Amino acid sequence: MKKNESRPSRSGLSRRDLLIGAARSGAAITLSQLLPNEFTAAFAQNTIKGKEKLIVRSLRPEDLETPVSLLNTWITPNDLFYVRHHTYAARVDEQAAKEWKVEIDGEVERPMAITLEELKKLPKASVTVTLECAGNGRAFFDPPIPGIQWEKGAVGTARFSGARLSDVLKKVGVKAAGKYVAINGADKPVGTQPKFIRNLPMAKAMQADTILAYEMNGEPIPALHGYPLRAVAPGWEGAYSVKWLNRIQVIDKEQEGFFVKTAYRYPNKPVAPGAAVPPENMVPLTGLVVKSFINAPLEGASFKPGKVRIAGFAWAGESFITKVEVSKDNGSTWTLAKLGKERERYAWQSFEYEFTITQPGSHLLMARATDDKGNVQPVAPQWNPSGYLWNVIDKVRINVEA
Numbered sequence: 001m002k003k004n005e006s007r008p009s010r011s012g013l014s015r016r017d018l019l020i021g022a023a024r025s026g027a028a029i030t031l032s033q034l035l036p037n038e039f040t041a042a043f044a045q046n047t048i049k050g051k052e053k054l055i056v057r058s059l060r061p062e063d064l065e066t067p068v069s070l071l072n073t074w075i076t077p078n079d080l081f082y083v084r085h086h087t088y089a090a091r092v093d094e095q096a097a098k099e100w101k102v103e104i105d106g107e108v109e110r111p112m113a114i115t116l117e118e119l120k121k122l123p124k125a126s127v128t129v130t131l132e133c134a135g136n137g138r139a140f141f142d143p144p145i146p147g148i149q150w151e152k153g154a155v156g157t158a159r160f161s162g163a164r165l166s167d168v169l170k171k172v173g174v175k176a177a178g179k180y181v182a183i184n185g186a187d188k189p190v191g192t193q194p195k196f197i198r199n200l201p202m203a204k205a206m207q208a209d210t211i212l213a214y215e216m217n218g219e220p221i222p223a224l225h226g227y228p229l230r231a232v233a234p235g236w237e238g239a240y241s242v243k244w245l246n247r248i249q250v251i252d253k254e255q256e257g258f259f260v261k262t263a264y265r266y267p268n269k270p271v272a273p274g275a276a277v278p279p280e281n282m283v284p285l286t287g288l289v290v291k292s293f294i295n296a297p298l299e300g301a302s303f304k305p306g307k308v309r310i311a312g313f314a315w316a317g318e319s320f321i322t323k324v325e326v327s328k329d330n331g332s333t334w335t336l337a338k339l340g341k342e343r344e345r346y347a348w349q350s351f352e353y354e355f356t357i358t359q360p361g362s363h364l365l366m367a368r369a370t371d372d373k374g375n376v377q378p379v380a381p382q383w384n385p386s387g388y389l390w391n392v393i394d395k396v397r398i399n400v401e402a
């Protein structure tokens with residue numbers, strides 16, 4: 001081993017890897033400070049407890065991607081659901097959950113703190129939602145874009161249940177001046193990072209499907225997904241679905257913080273790849289765009305000449321999918337795939353088709369979805385400075401044996 005070379009640990013992670021992991025998290029800590037804490041095991045094993053099957057994009061804060069091979073059920077089980085936060089997750093035990101309160105103030109008639117128990121007494125609403133991080137697919141942009149290098153799996157579908165945000169807002173009485181709802185969680189910023197506060201325009205906040213969820217797939221919201229309470233803004237990019245929710249402020253104009261004024265913004269006109277965009281030309285992201293991915297076959301799979309089943313999921317934020325087309329000849333010709341029977345407004349829809357491919361060699365399979373507004377997945381990406389909303393036609397290369 002050369003002088004400056006790092007010695008790998010039994011887990012394959014070197015001291016250098018551990019320090020880089022720490023540095024990436026933004027925390028000014030040394031390895032010796034890291035060792036005694038609860039994250040040592042996570043660093044050593046490079047997994048997060050309860051999420052062992054996920055790809056670790058960052059250990060702390062936990063940013064975990066679901067391998068496409070596991071995204072093959074309409075409902076994504078909680079242990080396979082991707083995780084994304086900018087901050088240190090709030091750690092809330094059962095006792096703290098029992099005492100959980102959401103402070104509500106700002107442009108309201110009756111500011112109040114509403115407890116989780118009180119929220120549970122309001123009518124319970126359930127909504128099946130495909131939650132996707134705006135940065136899903138960032139790794140594919142060219143020129144590359146800094147940030148978590150998500151590939152295809154920062155997305156999943158869950159059934160969330162909770163109280164309607166509109167019921168809560170009716171309880172406090174929104175004044176005429178109230179235009180936005182700023183939502184804030186109990187997670188801790190990393191170092192000097194600003195608080196993760198997001199804001200929902202009043203119309204979205206008042207939609208009957210926008211909920212404060214205390215259940216995910218029939219279980220209490222898991223710790224990393226915002227236990228005991230999170231917002232769910234169906235069809236909108238995932239950052240609106242604030243986790244560990246404990247503060248709601250009704251405000252008269254857009255919130256001023258970094259996660260509203262700077263992050264999660266998109267150019268108001270198409271820009272050249274690599275271009276710098278002045279802040280005044282950036283507008284907030286809202287709904288997710290039409291998109292699909294192929295979960296079978298997997299990249300590089302080998303087949304005997306004959307039948308090859310292609311399958312996957314397609315979604316379009318607040319819109320319905322109307323068709324998914326598939327191709328086995330580099331997109332020269334397209335065939336309608338069969339759509340699955342599970343169809344809900346904010347949830348992905350499965351598709352499948354059986355090709356016959358007899359010619360041995362390397363074949364490119366493709367899928368392209370269309371929504372009920374006529375939006376179609378593009379052939380080429382729209383580059384943007386933060387690498388959001390990647391939705392290019394999905395492709396998988398397979399091999400047909402001789």
Ligand code: MTE
Binds near residue numbers: 082133237244
């Ligand atoms: N809520 C808080 N409090 N802090 C965060 O950093 N990240 C958001 C959102 N809610 C975030 C948050 C982002 S960017 C996404 S994509 C979703 O949570 C991810 O939700 P999940 O981890 O449950 O999949």
